[in-house]
Amino acid sequence: MTDAPQANGLTTPTATGYPAPKFERTQTQPENPFAALIPDQHIAIIPSFTLESGVTLHNAPLAYSTRGTLSPDGDNAMIICHALTGSADVSDWWGPLLGPGRAFDISRFFVICMNSLGSPYGSASPVTNKDGNPANERYGPEFPLTTIRDDVNFHKLLLDDLGIKQVAAVIGGSMGGMLVLEWAYFGSDYVRCIVPIATSSRHSAWGISWGEAQRQSIYADPKYDDG
Incomplete structure (x- = not known):
């Protein structure tokens, strides 16, 4: 394994013999401000990504x-998918499982967790600037609708950039479990x-109703102010 130097001085692991990350x-x-709450995370800038809706970020x-550590063959990645309100910090919500000799064994696997679209903890969302341009306003309520498939395809771009050629396991619960099921479409x-x-592979009517109740409670907050 090598560390590929970046223009800003950060380093990102990549498999031996694989081209240095381009992003x-x-x-x-x-x-x-929410991104700063997550320690030790990197943020990759994806130049262009088209959602299932046809909207391009x-x-x-x-x-x-x-x-x-990523293996020289790039085949020991373990993807951890966070739930709806989670972040890329696995130690924050599944900490007891992370470490040498534990379920998420970092002595054997290259454990990676990627933040989903729409989350406030660093990935593109209503609280990030439009088109990543500091001169632009935040997306706010204009941030486009995204899907589970969008998340997985978005994350796959990063895996390719890191030199990950095969995934040993994908693990996740709740919304993260939905991402796990989508990852399976890439085949064994x-x-x-x-x-x-x-x-589950789809929301039940009960789950949809709970989500709608939560949305309406946010809309009803005077401080929401249309986003």
Whole structure:
């Protein structure tokens, strides 16, 4: 394994013999105070990403954290998918499982967690600037609708950039479990094992109603002010 130097002085692990990462990296997001709450994460800037809806995001940030070492063959990645309100900091919500000799064994696996679109913790969302341009306003309520498939395709760009050629396991619960099921579509030649927890392939009417109740409670807050 080698460390590929970045223009801003940060380093990002990549497999031996694989081209250096092409995406720009940063650890700061001045317009988004929530990103600063997550320690030791990197933010890759994806130049262009088209959603299932047809909307294209430009200079879209993708926050992620890694633990462990990527193998020379790039085949020991373990993806951890966070739930709806989670972040890329696995130690914050599944800390007891992370470490040498534990379920997320960083002595054997290159453990990576990537923040989902729409989350306030670093990836493109309503609280990031439009097109990643500091001169622009935040997306706010104009941030486009995204899907689970959008998240997985977005994250796959980063895996390719890091030199990850095969995934040993993908693990996640709740919304994270939905991402796990979507990762399975890449096939067993790419994803060797999936561990979906407390999840389903589609929302029930009950789940949809709970989500709507939560949205309406946010809309009713006077401080929301239309986003």
